[in-house]
Amino acid sequence: MAAFSASIESGDKATITLIGNSFSQNSSTLMTLVTNAFFSYEKMIVSNRLEQTGTDPNLLQPFVIEQKEISEDDIGSNLLAMMVPLMLVLAIGIGAAPSAYDLFAGEKEKKTMEALLMTPVNRSTLLLSKWLSITSIGVLTGIITLLVVIVEIAFFTENLKSGLSFGENIWLIVLFSLLVIIVFSMFNAALLMLTSIVAKTVKEAQSYSTPIMMLAVFPTMIISSIGVNEFAFYHFAIPIMNIFSILKELLFGVINYEHILIMVLSNLAAVIIIFIFSRILFLKDKWVMS
Template identity: 60%
Template sequence: MLLKIYLKELKDCFRDRRTLLLTVFLPVIMMTGLTFFYEKMISDGEGENYKLAVNESFDQQVANAFNGVKNIELVRDADPEKVLQEGDVQAALILDANFSSKIENGEKATVTIIGDSFSQKSSNLNSIVRNILAIYEKKIISERLQANGMKPAVMEPFTIEEKEVSNQNPNASLLAMLIPMILAIAIGVGAGPAASDLFAGEKEKKTMEALLMTPVKRSTLLLSKWLTIATVGSITGIITLVVVAFEINLLTENLKKAISLGDKAVLIVIIAVLVSIVYAMFTASLLMVTSILGKTIKESQSYSTPVMMLAVFPAMILAGIGVNELSFQHFAIPIMNLFSLLKELVFGIVNYDHIVVTIASNLISMIVFFIVGRILFLKDKWVMN
């Protein structure tokens, strides 16, 4: 009987085109957009072409410093700042009058870079221009020191070398935040409509009374509906995970370079799928309670929206925590442990203690919320509208 009810509820969920759109296609589309957004964000302007506005009498020696940069076009104009304001260029570079003369005479000259910090392209161009001018400045200092019979090393008594503890790509931390957020949102968005329809929807359509009159135990009905919500959430999460993995591998460059799983790739994928299913079960219990509390689908969705928004906070908390700084509490707190464990997996770390703690924590929380839902479902006050 449990299997028949479960299959019937599952078939009803995927029969409705609107529900199918919300539970499967919408999360995939949303996460695809997020994937390409992050790919664009970490590209650092690689392959972009820029236009830099300069004075009509722009110093030729400074202009020569830009000759080796093929993606920057110098646009000469009487008023570079005006050209920038009109949006024809991404930044403007203004030199002092008699710039070369001041440099030759050892006088202090001023260089003004005008940009728009709200524009990604303008910020990228400003960074490139500063680097070019820094190199040009070192060249001038070196020439002055040599002219005075001094070695350039006098101005650079020591060099600073930076070394990372991890040999992973720096963009891996961004990916470690992106994948759990994608997964948590996808499971929540996918399971939400099914949860609202199976309990609050039944009450709103006045079919719950007829359902309870059938010779089926309430516990069996509750378990079958919970299994349906968990299945829909799991399917949505796994599909989204697979689609995003293929997109990162085939359609991106920077995000693809950030992943280096080596020989552990298959094991990490299996663990990620397992954790996704367990998290979907936890989410199903939570959404089941919110749906039982709601008298209508709209009211149920109002209760479930804050639940899905909880996925934002772990991303903010863990953004500044290194993978080697994660401790027991990060894996013991539901929702946060999804982000913590997947962060380790993205960095190629498989810690079985952390995996067990994460799964156990989600299962315990799932059982607690399921018991609460069962208590509510056994009372007519919460199942009759």
């Protein structure tokens, strides 16, 4: 160390050797930190030498890079784009789940499904009516959640409120947000209905549906690191993920009719497929009788 300091003071070129293991993450991180520290020390030495020779140190720094966001409102909008879709998806799932459990697994557990099937009503009609009931509860829960979130942000926050400035498109954004709530409620109701038909008891239905509802956490982690101008086709074609993608666009004030159409059609296709499979199971006494 003494030889290194003597070389620096005399103006000679000194050599530093860093010994580490590049295959170790901890070692690589430590080497990076040490290297950055020596780079800072090097700049300080060069600056001092230039001052001693009467040279302006700014000659070695011809330009300065300043990083600036496209919009100051992006911070608030990004937070909203993570929070609002996750809250809506979880609220709709949790709000509609009890009715789904009770309308299928609950009736099997309480021995009332047999009496219901004896009525002169087609099983497909019964299935459709139960699905509409679950969907309606999900839509109502989603609308209430959206209103509560908007009121809380508008009246009880300062930083997030700036992310709600939509200008002239506010009514279109509200309209399409309601459409997203309805479409996801239909998809969520179909999934809950299927898990409740397969289950024999309410607790069993809960154990089946809980992992499905927890899938909503993964799109949040994926979508949060993607800009609204970086979305691809599959972001709007995959159910659940497309809900987060569309809501993120809407929260940034972007209305893309093609993306909205892809989201609606993909979710409707998934609902039809799940509904057909649920109907096949519901027509068999093996799955509807306790």
